[in-house]
Amino acid sequence: MKRLTLTISSLTLALGLCSPAVLAERLAVLADKVHTQAGPVIERGVVVIHQGKIEQVGRQSDIRLPAGTRTLQAAEVTPGLIDARTVVGLAGYLNQPHDQDQLETSTAMQPQLRAFDAYNSRERLVDWLRSLGVTTLHTGHGPGALISGQTMLIKTQGNNVDAGMLKPLSMIVAQLGPGAFGAENRSPGTRAKQMAMLRQQLMKASEYRDKQGDGDKAPARDLELEALAEVLAGRTPLLITAYREQDIHSALRLAEEFSIPVVLDGAAEAYLAIDAIKAAGVPVILHPTMARQFGELENASFTSAQQLHAAGIPFALQSGYERYVPKTRVVLWEAAMAAAYGLPPEVALGSITIEAAKILGLDDRIGSLEPGKDADLVLYNGDPFEYSSRVTTVIINGEVVSDTAH
């Protein structure tokens, strides 16, 4: 995995160097409001970008722009938006078998399925999200199986999967509850069976890992157990989709038994399990605010984000997975709706920028407007959350990647 990361990093570097003229130029974004997500909103602020990174952030009156700096104007500017959980790129907009690679159902548990083996960087939904300010995706295998596969972190830039890669293995996706029951009498068919299967498999992976040092007696490579060993080693969180209260508690029980990092996904009834989630120190990637409130989400609420915030539980918002329409949701609009239902607007913005970055372990690079961070910015002609406002420009690594208003 390390070798792959290196290869991808050097590729990214090589591609970046292809446009030295763009990167050498200094770019300044001037805005009435700069939402840094690293402190208070700066009125009449400026963000100076150089060589793909943020060089300076401050008041326009305090910063003198070097000669030759190109400028862009906006009413408001935010950090590039992070979609904390999506399947876009694996799942395509046509919704036909040939563009739906987010779920393989031949067996219940397949942690070895890598997200980057299935990602289509030219997918129209990737373009769509980028045009609406999404600069980083946490994307990968979808819900629908006990363990469906892996996720990755990627910027919405570049014509191949390597170009935007941030982290090839981010999390391993699991799901509890009826949404992950097997078809036609195949296991798991109950919640209890789901937990038994997960526990058994983690124990098996644990033994596999322990035997790695046994020299000649070490077991043959097993991609499935190798992937789960990453979870057991604490390097890769298990992203557990759990909507109902009892499934949330099961996820927390699993985290405790195996001392593994867990991130809760969906969590429609999280408001019923606030104390337990808080005690476990588990972050939540909450279902989209506008997710349909029926089935396993029949008790979902527009105010869940606000309730998690009030309880001090770290959370991010996501676009999630839709099997029909809209084929992807847009985190900007999901956060807007959370703000409309009581979440303070700056906190709502945080749930799709810095807080998402923290949960994904990328807050040293993205999620806020601070010197030294990647120059991922979104420009708006008004309040970012208002219906009538539009995203006017999107910048990734200092490069304008979209400049038609959306």
Next chain:
Amino acid sequence: MDAACLAAWDCLCWVYSFLCLVIIMRTLFVLLLGSLAYGALAASAVAEQRPIAFVGATLIPIEGEPVEQGTLLVAGGKILALGRDVAIPANADVRQVDGKVIMPGLVDTHSHIGQVAGADRSAPIQADVRALDSINVRHAGIIKARAGGITTVNVMPGSGHLLSGQTLYMKLREGNSVEDLAIRNAAGGMMGGIKMANGTNPLRASPFPGTRGKAAALMRTQLIAAQEYCKKLASDDKPSRNLGNEALCEALAGERLVHHHTHRHDDVLTVLRIAEEFGLRVVLHHVSEAGLVADEIAAAGVPASIIHIDSPGGKLEVMNLEPDNGRLLAEAGVLLAYHTDDPITDSRLFLRSAGMGMRFGLDRDTALASLTINGAKMLDLDERVGSLVAGKDADFVILDGDPLSVYTRVLETWIDGTQVFNLDDPEHAIYATGGYGAGRDAIASDIIMMEAGL
């Protein structure tokens, strides 16, 4: 319990029977309670006839200019007056609503709330089935729609048939039966349209059509048969009753509107062609590729009811759905409304649909009309609902801000001068936001409807 008591009156031995004595006592008690309840009801009816004046709000009448710090006066279920200088009767119940916004109740031209169902899988054309025979008036979706400010709804069967049944126009009044919610025509009948669909949704194994050409042929054949039936109906040689053809006669006479699901540009033109051939009054629904044939739609004088979806795609025939669809139609001069297609989009987010339309270029006035009067026109109800005009039904919503702002909440919804939603009431509020128990009624049938398609 009441039903058991009434049935017991049939027994002949009641004088001698202790059991029957108990029943009599109970019945008397029930009658007593009933008369008390009737008294209360009568009192409340009187209270409702006392005029209510909403004072201090910004009124957005839709037909007519907005009025700042205006007064809306309602009584007897109707709007009596509105404006800046409305004389408030001495006996009026005056409610200060300063800083609030009042607009007409929203009209949703296409929804599946109330567990509505129509045709079954036996045939592609089933004009005999009525949506009204399927409605659960206690469905959570209806309560949520009130919370979204929706007052008038066209509830329709799905789009998996060429003709899936008769639709129902209803007001979201509180009531115990579909009769309480139905909107009546002059003759006292329950109003509704006919639901038709083309494109890929109705293409299925036989007896359903396998191609678009077959779909059109089946529909034309049925309409020709109906024409024959209607002709006979008007003659002395009466045909034996045929429920499906009866409904189609109303459609052919222009008395029953055809609500036609359609997405692709060529399917849209097929609808227009058949509508012209048979003289059908049609409303286009969804019309995902309307931008490609907006001029043809405008020339035909046919209105379009569309949906806002947050991303392109979902199936092949909507691959070109763009969020500026509303703008394109409005600019071509087509009468435009939005619909929820609930559960495709949530009734509580109906205002958002027009807000998003505006984001993508639709003008503000059309955006507001597309939630109200334009939809009313598409249901032949614009004389009664869809705008705040004296004499119209007192259907309105009270908002805490601009209807086209994301931050605005529906505070109250009123139908026929009666409050049906109040955000301050915790029992209502849970349906406004969702939460534990708010979705209990939304059972599997909703999901099936969703599968059937947008």
